[in-house]
Amino acid sequence: xxxxxxxxxxxxxxxxxxxxxxxxxxxxxxxxxxxxxxxxxxxxxxxxxxxxxxxxxxxxxxxxxxxxxxxxxxxxxxxxxxxxxxxxxxxxxxxxxxxxxxxxxxxxxxxxxxxxxxxxxxxxxxxxxxxxxxxxxxxxxxxxxxxxxxxxxxxxxxxxxxxxxxxxxxxxxxxxxxxxxxxxxxxxxxxxxxxxxxxxxxxxxxxxxxxxxxxxxxxxxxxxxxxxxxxxxxxxxxxxxxxxxxxxxxxxxxxxxxxxxxxxxxxxxxxxxxxxxxxxxxxxxxxxxxxxxxxxxxxxxxxxxxxxxxxxxxxxxxxxxxxxxxxxxxxxxxxxxxxxxxxxxxxxxxxxxxxxxxxxxxxxxxxxxxxxxxxxxxxxxxxxxxxxxxxxxxxxxxxxxxxxxxxxxxxxxxxxxxxxxxxxxxxxxxxxxxxxxxxxxxxxxxxxxxxxxxxxxxxxxxxxxxxxxxxxxxxxxxxxxxxxxxxxxxxxxxxxxxxxxxxxxxxxxxxxxxxxxxxxxxxxxxxxxxxxxxxxxxxxxxxxxxxxxxxxxxxxxxxxxxxxxxxxxxxxxxxxxxxxxxxxxxxxxxxxxxxxxxxxxxxxxxxxxxxxxxxxxxxxxxxxxxxxxx
Numbered sequence: 088x089x090x091x092x093x094x095x096x097x098x099x100x101x102x103x104x105x106x107x108x109x110x111x112x113x114x115x116x117x118x119x120x121x122x123x124x125x126x127x128x129x130x131x132x133x134x135x136x137x138x139x140x141x142x143x144x145x146x147x148x149x150x151x152x153x154x155x156x157x158x159x160x161x162x163x164x165x166x167x168x169x170x171x172x173x174x175x176x177x178x179x180x181x182x183x184x185x186x187x188x189x190x191x192x193x194x195x196x197x198x199x200x201x202x203x204x205x206x207x208x209x210x211x212x213x214x215x216x217x218x219x220x221x222x223x224x225x226x227x228x229x230x231x232x233x234x235x236x237x238x239x240x241x242x243x244x245x246x247x248x249x250x251x252x253x254x255x256x257x258x259x260x261x262x263x264x265x266x267x268x269x270x271x272x273x274x275x276x277x278x279x280x281x282x283x284x285x286x287x288x289x290x291x292x293x294x295x296x297x298x299x300x301x302x303x304x305x306x307x308x309x310x311x312x313x314x315x316x317x318x319x320x321x322x323x324x325x326x327x328x329x330x331x332x333x334x335x336x337x338x339x340x341x342x343x344x345x346x347x348x349x350x351x352x353x354x355x356x357x358x359x360x361x362x363x364x365x366x367x368x369x370x371x372x373x374x375x376x377x378x379x380x381x382x383x384x385x386x387x388x389x390x391x392x393x394x395x396x397x398x399x400x401x402x403x404x405x406x407x408x409x410x411x412x413x414x415x416x417x418x419x420x421x422x423x424x425x426x427x428x429x430x431x432x433x434x435x436x437x438x439x440x441x442x443x444x445x446x447x448x449x450x451x452x453x454x455x456x457x458x459x460x461x462x463x464x465x466x467x468x469x470x471x472x473x474x475x476x477x478x479x480x481x482x483x484x485x486x487x488x489x490x491x492x493x494x495x496x497x498x499x500x501x502x503x504x505x506x507x508x509x510x511x512x513x514x515x516x517x518x519x520x521x522x523x524x525x526x527x528x529x530x531x532x533x534x535x536x537x538x539x540x541x542x543x544x545x546x547x548x549x550x551x552x553x554x555x556x557x558x559x560x561x562x563x564x565x566x567x568x569x570x571x572x573x574x575x576x577x578x579x580x581x582x583x584x585x586x587x588x589x590x591x592x593x594x595x596x597x598x599x600x601x602x603x604x605x606x607x608x609x610x611x612x613x614x615x616x617x618x619x620x621x622x623x624x625x626x627x628x629x630x631x632x633x634x635x636x637x638x639x640x641x642x643x644x645x646x647x648x649x650x651x652x653x654x655x656x657x658x659x660x661x662x663x664x665x666x667x668x669x670x671x672x673x674x675x676x677x678x679x680x681x682x683x684x685x686x687x688x689x690x691x692x693x694x695x696x697x698x699x700x701x702x703x704x705x706x707x708x709x710x711x712x713x714x715x716x717x
Contacts, residue, residue, distance in 0.1 A: 089157035142166035142683070142700055147188035151196075152213075152707045155201050160521075161188040161679055165220060167227035184700065186681040195664070196675045204664055204673055211664035213672060213709055217630075218657035219650055220702035227699045228401075229438050229712055230566070231449030233309060234428035236329040237572050242438075245452030248470070250463040251305060251330040252278035254296030257462075260473035262289070267296035271458040273326070274302035278334065285339035290425040290578075292407050293328045305330075310431045310449040312398050312442045320398045322431055322447070332427040337393055339559070342368030344375060344393060348425035351389055351406035356381040361391075379403070386589055387422055398442070412585055429568075437660045484531075484547050488554050491584035492531070507532050511561065513590075516657040516704060518561045530557035558584065563589040603654035608668075610646040614682060628683045630703055634675035642678055645671060649700060657704075679705055 143166075152159045163186050194213060195204035204211045233239040238248050254267035270278040276299035286292045298305060307328040313319035317340050327333035327348075337344045342365030354360035356378050363369040380390035387410045392400040408422035431449055434439035448454055463469045482500065490498050493506035511520065511527030520527040536550045557572035571591055573582030604610055614631065616624040629649040633642040662669040683700045 088307055088507065102344060114286060142184045142186065143513040144185055144187070146313070149188055149190050151190050151194050152708055152709045153193055153197075156708065156710055159190060159707040160701065163188065163681055165699045165702040165704040167699050184681075184683045184685075186703075188285045188679045188705075190677040190707070193300065193676050194254075194707070206355065207664035207670065207673060209663045209665045211673065211709075213662045213669075215660045215662070215663070215672075216522060216657060216704075216706040216708075217515060217648065217660070218652065218704045220517050220704050223414060227436075228434055229449075230430060230432045230437070231310060232430040232566075232570075233307065233324055233448075234570050235577065236331045237324065237326065238310075238573055239307070239448055239454070240566075240569070241452035242433075242449050243452060246466050247448070247452060247454055248457050249326070249330050249454050249460055250469075251298050251326055251328070251458065251460075252296040253329070253459075253463045254278070254280070254294065255469045255473060257467065257469055258332070258474045260469070262295055264295075269459070270462060272295065272302050273299035273305040273457050274299070275457055276302045289424075293331070293424050297328050307448045307454055309429065310433075310447040310568070311401070311445065312400055312433065312435075312438065313444040314398050314442050318397045319444075320395045320400050322400075322402055322429070324427070324429055327426070327693070329423070332429060335427055335429050337395075337402055339368070339375075339395060339397075341365060343372065344368060344372065346391065348403055348406055348408075350410060350426070351391075351404075352383070352387075352422055352425055355383060355389065380590065385418070387418055388590065395707045401432045401434065403430040403432070404428070405430075412582060412589075418589070473639075479548050481536075481550065484551060485536075488551065488584055491582075492554070494585070494588060503709075504537070505534065506530065509674070513657075514561050515705055516706075520561065521704070522657075522706065527557060527561060530560075531703075542637055555584075559587065559591075562588065567591070605654045605658070607646065607660040607662075610652075612644060612647060614649055616645045626682060629681070631678075631682060633678040634671045635678070636675075648694065679703070702703050 099269045120362040134264040147161065147163075149159050149161055150157075166184075166186075191199075192200075195202055195207065195211075197203050231240065231242050236248075236250050238246065240246050241274065241364075250500060250678060252267065252270050252272055254262040254264070254270065256263055256266050257518045264273075267278050267280045280297055286295055307326065308326050309322040309324060311319065311321045314559050319340065321338040323336045323338075324332045325334040325336070332348070334345060334347050342363050345362045345364075350362075351360050358372060358376060358378070361372060361376055363372060370653050375393055375395065377392050377394070378390075379392050383389065389406040391404045391406075393404065394400075405428040407428060408423065408425045410418045410422055411420045412418055426498045433449075438445065461468060465471075466639055468629040472583045475492040484504060486498065489503045489507060492498050493510050495506060498506050508524055511531065515524055515527040516522035518527070522528070531554050533550070533553050534548055536553075555572055555575050559568045559575070571587050574590075575587050577583070578586055615627045618628050627649050627685040629647055629652075631644050632648065633644050635641075636643050662672055664670065664673045679699075681703050
């Protein structure tokens, strides 16, 4: 019998294809990977930034100057409305600060109430020296910086340095191929000597000893702060030859913002110098990035500021380059060795508790180093043995350095002390020397090196070291003194002095030279009102010079000194007692009151990186000032 034909197997009913489940959008990863590593951070006095000075309105009482030449000194330190402080520290809540300093009695009156000015004639003279002072404080925020190759300073002031492939010999302080071959880079691969015949100098081409091409990029993690989920910022810097900063990467939840040193100068003031990694970042770049400085005809520096309102963190990026300088101190010609300096400031004074997580060098002062970095920074390394390569004699060196400091290429040996004294006299009032020009001169050109018989080659480095240290302490804000010295040290030969002068002198001569006041009589009688962005009129920051009116029991204003209005770094005014316009300065009790109107917190956070209230220095002296001659 034939087998029955099997029933056909029914085709399976095709079930509807389910809609594909969309892939979840991945969380953005801070660039470069791997992402930041959270750390446990316990604030202590050792790892917090140095405590700054809180603005207060406590009245100072200052003895007046006397006829013997004793000066009256008024000092108001730069101060902050808030600081990096323990959580229970009282913080001044006011929106306006007035800081008064009262001279205890009239200039022409002694402790017994007797007149010491006689008939108050033209021979009775009073000098008033005045300057706003930011030397001891340049920011009220936790501040961290990396510059050079690179030198980094954490929030707490901890310093470290990581030079890649340092080929300098610890004995000759010169680069050699043999030393290069002994160095290891950031991946512990052998460093590579550049045999390119077009290489001219470190100034123009950078180091001949470079990281191994197989090692890839070297990154330093500066700062990561996460305020809440999906609210964070991560700042990392890429090292180039020697470790100089080639690129900065700022990662946020909407994407990465990056700036390259070469591209910075190619685009100059164009925001297209920045690149982004997402459309959202590209579309919102102007909400985050602003240009602060670009005058490349004057100095090879461009300054950009990145501000993230979600974390209240600012990143200031300074693009720098080497450039030739003529005998008048002017830059000219092409740019060489473009590089970046990066400063991170956190607007959260209690950053260690205001963020969920923080990490990076800014927090712990530690770099994840590899390679033979101890060759540079170790106890017997290059830093400990080398200053600069000096080929000149002592005579040549003294003239070279002095001409740059004084910005006068015609100075001869007989005029060196005079030119340095005049430099100190002009600029040292707003420095650690407190206007003592002789002390400044002795520090800049120590007496033991002035005699011709001391002009031995063994003293060359000692002189340069002293001159560099004193010079930078005069022209640079306190937090930039190390940077100033490093830049001079790393410059081509001794050209760093004129380069530093051109760069830092602008920081202490802020008033517009074409729109500033020199004469006392031209000062206003009240502080001007200025309009803020919301249309409100606020009083401009400045100092009131007042006298006490006995009859009406009130203080009256003689003159007002607005900030950034007086020409030059400091002013010196001379008054004679017989001039009726100046009599009150001699016969009435005086008071100097600094007035500062604070902006709103929102305005402060997008201002110039948490600026402090400037300090004030005032010196009153009776009698003719002694002139120092050489």
